[in-house]
Amino acid sequence: MDTNAPTNSPIIAAFAARTPGSAAAYAEARTHFPGGVTHDTRFVRPHPIAVARAAGPRKWDVDGHEYVDYAGGHGALILGHAHPQVMAAVAEQLANGTHYGANHLLENRWAALIKELMPNAEMIRFTNSGTEATLMALRVARAATGRPKLLRLRGHFHGWHDHMAFGVTNHFDGTPTPGILENLAGNVLLVDPNDEAGLAAVMAAHGSEIAAAILEPTGSTFGQVPLRDSFVHALRAETAKHGIVLVFDEVVTGFRVAKGGAQEALGITPDLTTLAKILAGGLPGGAVVGRRDLLELLDPERAAARGVEKIPHQGTYNANPVSAVAGIVTLEILRDADAIARSHAYAADLRAAMNQALVEMGVPWAVYGTYGGVHIFTNWKRLPISPTGFDPLGLGYADLKVPRGMQTVTKLLLALRTHGVDFSPWPGGPVSAAHGPAELSDTVAAFRAAVSDLRAEGEIG
Template structure:
């Protein structure tokens, strides 16, 4: 979100007046943290929210303002905030210790749950985050194939390590972002999402040099730029034909699209899958899961038996007992209840209701998404669209990915916050199984009010 600071904007002025405690907290944060934040997505001027507590689908800031929450712990909280079963499991484990520096029974139970739910999970290795999981997946694939190149889709996000730090929100030509070595980028091949001809041509030219292909299987930013199923199937065919390790990055989609993730719905078995977010029930934690023969490269005995050097892997907090406890409690609920289906149904209802508001106010935007995703298309290129019949697959990533710093999006999000709803900055958000009719009605009312505020400022026609 951009640095909107002008006080002649009623939207900005109303937000500042509504959140003085958050403003004061931000001034203090700026003395400690670059940009005053600890995650790029939280940056916004005049200031971000400072949250004091959260429960279920709602949260409260330091000024006591209440929000319907669609940040969702950056997608980690499909059961909402402070779910009683999850917090009880963590509290019980907390009394037993936070870190053993040793194996423990919870990590085994956690692994068994993952393997029972994710179709491709023959073995797994826990990590501390999704970024670490994708880094490990690349290393395993390169060790297994002896190849160097990586195939990525433009706009897809796989964490912030060097191989993934460009071609996401910029540098789509493959040039490095600050601090990334140019020599590293020479081994990264980028292809446009849904470009089947481009994919075939790239694989024909470089397929035997590519170690690994990685993608977000429903499309970048949880389907903000959706992928055609046919494209994902083609990628599976091409990678299998050329001996390329296919990695599904299910850090977001895992246990959200379905119990077994996007791979269950697509009917595709990737070679490796990266997981995080929901995996650890809102606490830090990630994993690489997949083919036994690939992950055995982390096993000292199996690697030696194959005559190869073991891949080293450490991590102080891998399979941390608290994360394991939260993850087990969460996955058991998702396995045994209709929580995922409830979240899907709520998201569909909300998308429809928000599009109804756009039609009512004659705003040429659209709200779209699948599963639990909400994406607000602000039509920054002023395309001729109708909200209720909008087809995001008819557009490319350059149309759907709103450039960072767009004033309309920033003002929309600030206005929504003033009216009691906190969306993620793309703009949109993942919904949880805890959202219900009261949250839907509050969100629709806030959306209508925010659009009227934008119109009053001349930001929309």
């Protein structure tokens, strides 16, 4: 968000006056953490909110203010905060121990559920996070193919390890960000989303050098820049043609788009899938799942039988029993109930209601998304659009991805917080199955108030 928001803004002044406890917490945080945050997306001036507790679709800050929450644990909490069944299972497991340093029955049960739900999950390797999962998937692909290069889509996020630290919010030309080796960045090929001609050209030139192609299958940031289904099918066909390992990064979409993730919804079977977030029920945990022949490269005996050296992999908290039990309960609920469908229905209703507010207020913005996603398009390039007729597929990533530090977006998010709603900073958010009519009403009212505040400050024509 904006690092130099103007101090004479009534929106910023109102937010600051309302949140002195958060301001004090941030002042201390700045003495501990770079930028005063422990995750880049939480950075905002004058200060982020400091949350004290959360339940269901809502959370409360240290000043006692209540928010309808669309951060959702960065997308991990499709059942909402502190779901009673998940919390009871975690409490029971805590009494039995937090870390065995050994195999345990819960990891078997967790894996069996993943296999039941995720179409391509022939074998599974647990990790601690989504970043670790994408790192492992790419290492497996390189080991399996003996090839050096990776193919990515501009704007797609796959964690913060070296192969992924550019071409997401900047450095779209493929040059490395600070701390990344030029030779490493040189082995990453970037293609524009939905550019089938560009994809074919890269494949024709480098297909025999590419180990893996990785993407967010519904588009970057859970569809903020949506992908055409036809493009994903074309990528599947090209990777199969050239012997390239196709990796679906379903860290966000897994168990949210459908019980079997985006691959179920698209009818495409990737070679590997990376999972996290919902997988562990809101606790730390990730996994790589996919083809047996690929993941057997982690097996000492199977690798030796194939005459190759195994891929080493450790991880102190892999398949941690507390994360495992939270994941088990969450996946069982998603399997047996209608939580995913309810989240999709709520998101559709919210998008429609927010667009209706924009129409009535005469604001040329739009709210869009698919499945359980909500994206607020603030039309920073002032394109001739209408809220109800907006087609994000008609635009590219450079139009849809808001540049970091945009003042209008910072003020929108702060105004929404002042009026009791916390959206993720892109701006938008995933919804949960816990959101209901009260949250929809409160969110639309806050959105109307925030847009009015922006108009009063001249941020909207």
